[in-house]
Amino acid sequence: MKTTKTALVVRGGxxxxxxxxxxxxxxxxxxxxxxxxxxxxxxxxxxxADYLAGVDLIMQCVTMSTIEKDELLGLRTAVGNGTGLAxxxxxxxxxxxxxxxxxxxxxxxxxxHPGKHPDERTGERSDNYVPYTVNMLPAAADHxxxxxxxxxxxxxxxxWVLTDSYIDVLATTTQRxxxxxxxxxxxxxxxxxxxxxxxxxxxxxxxxxxxxxxKDTNVRTIIERGLLWASR
Numbered sequence: 001m002k003t004t005k006t007a008l009v010v011r012g013g014x015x016x017x018x019x020x021x022x023x024x025x026x027x028x029x030x031x032x033x034x035x036x037x038x039x040x041x042x043x044x045x046x047x048x049a050d051y052l053a054g055v056d057l058i059m060q061c062v063t064m065s066t067i068e069k070d071e072l073l074g075l076r077t078a079v080g081n082g083t084g085l086a087x088x089x090x091x092x093x094x095x096x097x098x099x100x101x102x103x104x105x106x107x108x109x110x111x112x113h114p115g116k117h118p119d120e121r122t123g124e125r126s127d128n129y130v131p132y133t134v135n136m137l138p139a140a141a142d143h144x145x146x147x148x149x150x151x152x153x154x155x156x157x158x159x160w161v162l163t164d165s166y167i168d169v170l171a172t173t174t175q176r177x178x179x180x181x182x183x184x185x186x187x188x189x190x191x192x193x194x195x196x197x198x199x200x201x202x203x204x205x206x207x208x209x210x211x212x213x214x215k216d217t218n219v220r221t222i223i224e225r226g227l228l229w230a231s232r
Contacts, residue, residue: 005056005231007035012042013063016125017090021211023061029224030059043096046071052078057231061091066098076105080198084230088208088223093161107167107195108204113157117180132158132173134191134207134218140170145203145225146192152218159206161189168194173206192222194229203230 007030011019023039030037035057043062046052047070055078067075079085085105086092094110096102103109115121115128133153140146160175171192177183195202203226207219214220 005033005035006054007037007057007059007227007231008045008052008055009037009039009059009061010043010045011039011061011091013061013065013095014090017061017063017209018211019061019063019091022088022091022208022214023059025211025214025220026059026223026227030057030227033228043067043071043075046074046078049074049077052083053081055083057084057086057227059227060085060087060095062095063090064094064097067096067102072096072099072101076101076197079105079200079202082199082232084201084203084227084232085197086203086223086227086230088205088214088219089157089159091208092204093159093206105197106202106204108161108163108190108193110159110206111162112160114160114175114178114181117178128157129155130158131155132175134171134173136171137169139168140192143170145194145222145229146170149218149222152216154207154213154216154219156207156213157209159189159191160187161206163190163193166195167204168196170194192226194226200232201230203227 011023113128121127169190173191175187191206
C-alpha cells in the first residue's frame with residue numbers, strides 16, 4: 001500500500017511568468033505535507049499513463065506552449081481518475097492554446113489583462129499592472145481554500161477570463177470601464193475557482209504573474225491551501 005503522497009510539478013512555457021522560481025516557492029510546502037515531489041520541464045510526462053496513475057497532485061506552471069494529443073489524453077485521464085490539478089495565473093489558465101480539450105478541462109481561459117492608459121505606457125511589462133480588488137464570494141467564507149480571507153487588493157495583471165458555468169467560483173475581480181476602453185459596462189471575471197472533473201479536483205488562482213505577487217500573504221495562502229485541496 002502506498003504511504004507517501006506523490007506530487008508532479010510540470011513547468012515551462014513563457015519565461016516571463018518565472019516558472020522555475022514560482023514553482024520553487026511551493027515545493028517546500030508540498031514536501032512539508034508529506035509529498036514526494038518530481039519536477040518535469042515539459043508536459044511530455046503526461047503521456048506516461050502508468051506513472052500518472054499514481055500521482056496524487058499535479059502542480060502546473062506552463063504558460064502558452066503546446067501539448068500533444070497523447071499528453072493531453074494522459075492528463076485528462078489522470079484527472080478523471082482522481083489526480084488533482086492545480087495552478088495559478090497563465091501557468092494553468094493560459095496554457096496550450098492549441099487545445100480546446102485542455103480549455104474544456106480547466107473551465108476558464110485568459111483573454112486579456114487591460115492595462116494602463118496608453119499615455120502612461122513605456123513598453124515594459126508594468127504597462128499591464130493595475131490596482132484591483134479580489135472580491136471573495138459568500139461561498140468562500142467556509143471553503144477550506146479561502147476560509148478566513150477577506151477581500152484584498154493587488155497591483156498586478158488583472159485577468160479578464162472567459163469561462164463556463166461548470167466552475168465553482170470562490171472569488172471574482174471586476175474590470176472597470178475607463179474612458180479609453182472599448183467596452184461600455186463593467187466585466188466581472190472569476191479570480192479563484194475550482195472544478196470537479198470525474199474523480200479529480202481542479203484549482204485555479206488567476207493572481208500570480210510573478211513571484212512578488214505569489215508572496216502576497218493572501219495569494220500564497222490561497223495557493224498553498226488550493227494545492228492540498230485539489231490533491232487526491
